[in-house]
Amino acid sequence: MDWSIQEIARHAGTTSRALRHYGDIGLLAPSRIGSNGYRYYDEQALVKLQRILLLRDLGLGLPAIAGVLTASTEPVAALGTHLDWLRRERDRLARQIAAVEETLKALKGGEQLMAEKMFDGFDHTQYQEEVEERWGKEAYATSDAWWRSMSDAEKAKWQERVSALGSDWAAAAESGIAPDSDGAQTLAERHVQWLSSIPGTPGAVKEYVTGLGDMYVADERFAANYGGVAGAEFVRDALAVYADRHL
Amino acid sequence: MDWSIQEIARHAGTTSRALRHYGDIGLLAPSRIGSNGYRYYDEQALVKLQRILLLRDLGLGLPAIAGVLTASTEPVAALGTHLDWLRRERDRLARQIAAVEETLKALKGGEQLMAEKMFDGFDHTQYQEEVEERWGKEAYATSDAWWRSMSDAEKAKWQERVSALGSDWAAAAESGIAPDSDGAQTLAERHVQWLSSIPGTPGAVKEYVTGLGDMYVADERFAANYGGVAGAEFVRDALAVYADRHL
DNA sequence: GATAAAGGTTTACGCTGCGTCAAGGTCAAG
């Protein structure tokens, strides 16, 4: 009482190719192989195949399925792990959808929306003098050209990154951890990397970084981005430690 | 004013490997290649790279990004298409999560829950005589062994499929479409495939399929699964047409 | 008994986006 590969494939709602694949990876061997090389499957194999397909429908990977089938893994454990992964994936997708929606909205809304929010409040024209004075005209021109070349979508995304960094700093400052703690230093590293990604700036240069830290504290327009003066002080201290250690 | 591959990679927050990859696929070429073969990137390249990374962060595929960069695709269109895909993926994940959760619940809940709901109301012991009479003792024994060998999770999944099929039939019947319409015939095919997946049954045999159709109408315990007698009649007619055409 | 239609076999590339060796040049520093 057995079936050919096509027959069992139709029975179970899959393809002969998949069955050969399962055979290749040792997940489900034919119950019998004819002298002509044909694969034949019996009822036991069909039952096993249905278990495989069921678990696969739930999204489990073939190795995980193999674990369950050989009883080397508890089904509950395997599905539990899998469920965690599914939920993380769902959350990731949800965030990505939100980001794309925002980007699209910005794209359709027009350009000038972004102009004021540049660099998260760091308007190019508004701060032009300051930047030129501190870092030279060249730096400003380069940075400006860079910003202008970005599309709205890119500007929006940039904004997102900037504000994410800002709120992370604010949260860290409020949590009461030390500026030289691992958590704060991780943020400092992100901050420096972010700075380095702006063309026309000195990037990861000690004086530049510490100088900026001072500026954040001194100028409340900047401080606002990090949860006020207290937050800015935290940022400054963390950056100073980081610069001292790595730059 | 240009950077080495590592430098620009750190600037932009990616890896040198990715940059080589982008070069290989023609997405972003180095602005200059030294006599030693080293890749160098200038500011224009950095800007382009940042656009690439931004779009990639939104989940766009590299080919789609290439389309946007070469201005052969509207960013709004590309992101719109992408958004649709993201949403479908999210929905698929949500359904899968629900399925896994249900399966887990069933697994943890114990075994006897399923025993009565077998075959969506088609309890083995309850209908044993009927099955034996119609299809012989062997068929029943085979089918029974098959069912018993399944885990709760598998039984649950099976239930799900059965009830999905039933409600699809009921909906089709109520929608007023003809039994020989494409929609109904698609369901008939699913139905036959489902039947074929039960070991010990004749499977896709004309007499078996049409006979079952008659049984669904004659026995209201079965008819209930398809939205009552009217639904069962619809199923019977659709199956008859299908059997006539394909079996 | 010849022939054609189904169905079977193995072998192997393709897809996504790089990570990760492998094997070996280049370059600045000690």
Next chain:
DNA sequence: CTTGACCTTGACGCAGCGTAAACCTTTATC
């Protein structure tokens, strides 16, 4: 001259099969 850091070009690996390619077997038909 030697390290060590950084660069190069291949090329495999991953998940799960889809999809030819090239070639037998079995089955149905004439």
